[in-house]
Amino acid sequence: xxxxxxxxxxxxxDFLKTTTATLAGAAVSGPFFHARAASQxxxxxxxxxxxxxxxxxxKAVESGVRLAFAMSPYKDRVKFFTEDTQVKPNVAIEKAxxxxxxxxxxxxxxxxxxxxxxxxxxxxxxxxxxMLLAYGANIKLCGEHCSRYTFLCGHTPWNQSAPAVDWxxxxxxxxxxxxxxxxxxxxxVVRYFAEPFxxxxxxxxxxxFSPIGTxxxxxxxxxxxxxxPKPDGLFGFVSGKDLITFAKQYREFGLQKDGPxxxxxxxxxxxxxxxxxxxxxxxxxxxxHYSPWLNNPENKVFQEAFQKMFKQLGDESCLLGYEVGTxxxxxxxxxxGKAEDTEGIINAVEKLDYQSPRGHVxxxxxxxxxxxxxxxxVQKQDGKMTLKMVADTGRFGTPYGPDGPGGACKLAAx
Numbered sequence: 001x002x003x004x005x006x007x008x009x010x011x012x013x014d015f016l017k018t019t020t021a022t023l024a025g026a027a028v029s030g031p032f033f034h035a036r037a038a039s040q041x042x043x044x045x046x047x048x049x050x051x052x053x054x055x056x057x058x059k060a061v062e063s064g065v066r067l068a069f070a071m072s073p074y075k076d077r078v079k080f081f082t083e084d085t086q087v088k089p090n091v092a093i094e095k096a097x098x099x100x101x102x103x104x105x106x107x108x109x110x111x112x113x114x115x116x117x118x119x120x121x122x123x124x125x126x127x128x129x130x131m132l133l134a135y136g137a138n139i140k141l142c143g144e145h146c147s148r149y150t151f152l153c154g155h156t157p158w159n160q161s162a163p164a165v166d167w168x169x170x171x172x173x174x175x176x177x178x179x180x181x182x183x184x185x186x187x188x189v190v191r192y193f194a195e196p197f198x199x200x201x202x203x204x205x206x207x208x209f210s211p212i213g214t215x216x217x218x219x220x221x222x223x224x225x226x227x228x229p230k231p232d233g234l235f236g237f238v239s240g241k242d243l244i245t246f247a248k249q250y251r252e253f254g255l256q257k258d259g260p261x262x263x264x265x266x267x268x269x270x271x272x273x274x275x276x277x278x279x280x281x282x283x284x285x286x287x288x289h290y291s292p293w294l295n296n297p298e299n300k301v302f303q304e305a306f307q308k309m310f311k312q313l314g315d316e317s318c319l320l321g322y323e324v325g326t327x328x329x330x331x332x333x334x335x336x337g338k339a340e341d342t343e344g345i346i347n348a349v350e351k352l353d354y355q356s357p358r359g360h361v362x363x364x365x366x367x368x369x370x371x372x373x374x375x376x377x378v379q380k381q382d383g384k385m386t387l388k389m390v391a392d393t394g395r396f397g398t399p400y401g402p403d404g405p406g407g408a409c410k411l412a413a414x
Contacts, residue, residue, distance in 0.1 A: 042078045042339040044069070044328070045099035045108040047092055047120070050084035053212055053240040054112045057317045058084070060272060061134045064314070064321025065109055065328075067306055072329040074337060085111045087212070089119035096120050100129050106339040107132065109324050110150075114138035114157070114185040121150040130342050132327055132349075134320035135266075139188045142368050142398040143406025149342075151349055152368045153327055154320045155289055157188035157237070158405045159396040160265035163373045164235070164287045165196045167391045168263070173232025175205050177224055177260065179246075180236040182209040189237035189265045192405055197235075205231050210238065210246075217246050221253045224260075231260045233285075239268045247280040261285060269378050272315030274385040281378040281385065289371040290319050290358045291387045299357035319357055323369075327352060359395075365412035366400035 046065060048058035062082060069078045081103045083095035092111045099105045107130040111117050117136025124131055125147040133141075137156040141147070168176065178194055180186030186209060194204050206227040208220040224234065238246050243264065250256055267288035269281050292303060292313050302322060306314030314322070327349050334348030335341040353362040359372040375391035400409040 040077065040337075040339065042069075042074050042332070042337075043103060043105040044078060044080050045096070045103065045105035046080060046082045047085050047095045047099065047108060047111050048082065049087050049112045050082070052087050053242055054087060056272065057112055057135065057240065060315060060317035061109065061112070061321035061324070063306075063310055064134075064318040064323070065325040066321075067302075067309055067314075067318075068322050068325025068329055070309060071305060072325075072332075074329065074332060077337075081105055085116055087111075087113050087116065089116045092116040092120050093123050096124065096131075100124075100127070106130075106342070107328060107345070109134060109321070111136050113183065114188070115183055117141065117150075118145060118184075121145065121147050124149055128342065130346060132324045134317070134324045137368075138184055139192075139398070139406040141406070142366055143400055143404050143409050145406070146366045146400070146409035146411050148346060148367075148411060150367060151327065151363070153324050154369065155266065155371065155373075156368060156398040157185055157265070158192045158398040159289075159371070159373055160237075160267075160287050161189045161193035161235075162196055163393040163396050164263070164265070164375060164391075165193060165200060165202075167375055167393060168197065168233060168235065169200060169202055171391070172261070172263075174202050175229050175231045176202060177205055177227055177231035177234045178207040178236045179220070179234050179238055179262075179264075180207075180209045181238055181242060182211050185266070186237045188405075190235075193235050193265070203229075205229055207236075210242065212242065214242055215245060217249045218253075220246075221249060221255065224255065225253065233260045233263050235263045235265075237265050237268070239264065239266060240273075243268045244273065244276050244280075247277055247284065251280040256280060256283065263287070263375075267316045269376070269387070270316040271313060271387060272317065274378065274387075277378075277385075282380060283378065285375055285377050285390070286387075287373065287375055288316060289373055290316050291374070291376055291389065292316075292319075293387060294357065294359070294389075296355070296357065296359065298355050302357040323356060323358070323361070326356065330354075364397040364400065366398070366409035367411060368397045368400070370395055370397035 085092035110131040112135040118138040263285040331345035335344035376387040
């Protein structure tokens with residue numbers, strides 16, 4: 001269902017009143033250059049997951065995009081169009097085409113899952129239509145299938161796995177059990193951790209790949225319990241509702257207390273999901289480039305503005321939507337607010353280099369954001385679940401040469 005020009009939980013009057021107050025508070029330290037705006041409508045499409053395993057992610061990403069525009073000089077010109085991709089590539093293509101052809105959107109915030117994003121990117125490439133991704137980082141988009149018309153604004157399966165190898169070997173041990181959801185992103189996160197892990201002397205003592213939407217993890221938990229030698233940690237990618245189910249059953253099996261910790265890439269133990277995990281998340285880790293508790297001025301601005309507008313903490317998915325919106329706004333600033341100037345916006349986004357709530361963000365030649373990569377542990381402080389940074393692994397994009405995980409990106413060679 002398309003929800004045109006609406007803001008969840010707020011009337012239009014409340015929305016404008018709230019965002020005006022937000023702008024006043026963020027005018028000095030906010031992330032945007034306030035270009036003189038033209039009067040034409042700016043039409044933004046969002047093809048996200050509003051149902052299924054990533055339903056909560058889709059809604060959060062949308063909120064972040066809305067906030068970025070609410071804090072921009074385009075707040076009175078922007079109109080949003082949303083569609084549910086159902087985590088299906090064919091549906092994602094259909095919905096993207098609908099928004100460009102029938103709603104005449106200028107640019108798209110694209111789908112969540114990697115198999116969707118690749119399909120949509122390949123479709124939009126020949127049509128010269130611009131898409132920015134909060135999630136959906138299929139590794140092929142970093143290399144041989146990179147596109148001038150697609151930007152990966154968040155992270156990739158490579159930089160959410162390979163940078164954690166040295167930390168795992170140093171802080172946890174030599175033995176890992178790999179876990180993944182059975183689609184492209186799950187296999188990629190596991191592969192890009194396991195290969196360098198083994199080259200550096202580590203051992204993979206077992207693995208499983210579970211179908212999206214798995215509700216019974218008992219067979220996989222039995223494999224973990226029987227692994228010999230005993231793993232020092234589980235590493236891979238299970239997320240959303242599946243990770244909540246897995247962590248709860250892991251606790252029921254007695255593995256949370258006596259077994260290895262779970263470590264997942266792509267921010268699986270996100271702040272917004274912690275209440276749903278309850279005690280089952282305690283002691284586990286995730287690899288990501290953001291936490292609501294990062295201590296920097298830009299994050300303070302973001303959190304204050306988000307909580308003012310939506311009355312809740314801005315979690316990792318909200319931040320990724322905000323980053324997509326930020327990059328769209330910065331692109332618009334560079335072309336004087338002319339949303340129809342797709343090529344000019346692309347040229348500007350390619351050159352982005354700024355301080356964000358995540359830290360230092362820039363764009364590599366393959367259109368993949370270079371971002372700080374942290375390891376966070378779920379802990380309890382003052383009776384509340386929180387994420388504590390236990391390692392800062394450095395700043396990473398994704399290699400894009402012939403030996404890169406996704407092959408050579410022709411954009412980088414040009």
